[in-house]
Amino acid sequence: MILQEEMTILSNVKIAPRVFRMVLQGEMVLDMNVPDQFLHIRVPSPDKVLRRPISISEYDRKTKTCVIIYRVEGPGLADVSQMIPGQKLDVMGPLGNGFNLNMPFPKQKALIIGGGIGTPPLVQLARDLVAMGIAVTVLLGFAQKPAVILESEFSAVASELKIVTDDGSYGRDGNVGVLMDEIDVLDFDAVYACGATGMLRAVASRTENHPNAFISMEARMACGMGACYACVVHVAGDETGQQALKVCDQGPIFRTSEVVI
Ligand code: FES
Missing domain, CATH: 3.40.50.80 (Nucleotide-binding domain of ferredoxin-NADP reductase (FNR) module)
Known part of the structure; x- marks a missing residue:
């Protein structure tokens, strides 16, 4: 089940240059049961409409907490890195096959x-x-x-x-x-x-x-839910070049033999 939730930030700490570890708490964690699904997070800036996909690093259903670790690559995630405990983050997930x-x-x-x-x-x-x-x-x-x-x-x-x-x-x-x-x-x-x-x-x-x-696999994403085809990768061995798989809902996990890397 895909949920959208205002999750609560419990911590947001720099652990390496440009890399941050954020702990989130919310009901969505109860739906996490496969490793390497991802969250589609809305950055807290009104001018940035696209969500950012971030892998779930860890989750604990007992405490309803999960950890995401992200690297700041541009202004969107730079804004996320400034968020503090107690603030809410608009999150969709858990997404992807795991x-x-x-x-x-x-x-x-x-x-x-x-x-x-x-x-x-x-x-x-x-x-x-x-x-x-x-x-x-x-x-x-x-x-x-x-x-x-x-x-x-x-x-x-x-x-x-x-x-x-x-x-x-x-x-x-x-x-x-x-x-x-x-x-x-x-x-x-x-x-x-x-x-x-x-x-x-x-x-x-x-x-x-x-x-x-x-x-x-990683890909640029828009909807994150299989609707827009922004995130396709090509099927290995397809000589037409027409067959594609969507990273967001048919992935992000594929067999190595399945897709063109
Ligand atoms: Fe829209 Fe994958 S991001 S289909």
């Missing part, structure tokens, strides 16, 4: 790969998998040390956590492709990835033969 956990896990192992601001929705995913008794290996890539986020959240649940930075200022030097080349992806029942396009391509090229490899 990561699929309904599959056999005979090896009881999953691989999670995140890059930069794509890492937040993977926190809930990792927790849900661990709660199912599945061991998670987490590979994270960031541009540089100040951009590293959520290390403690992942290390609290991951069987193994490896971090790389592009400039080598924290963890290993390089990108997550380097880490993937050191493991056998077929050793994991499922592979889940969220990050920039280049990272998703690196994941897709290394999981071609994997039956359960999933990526979270």
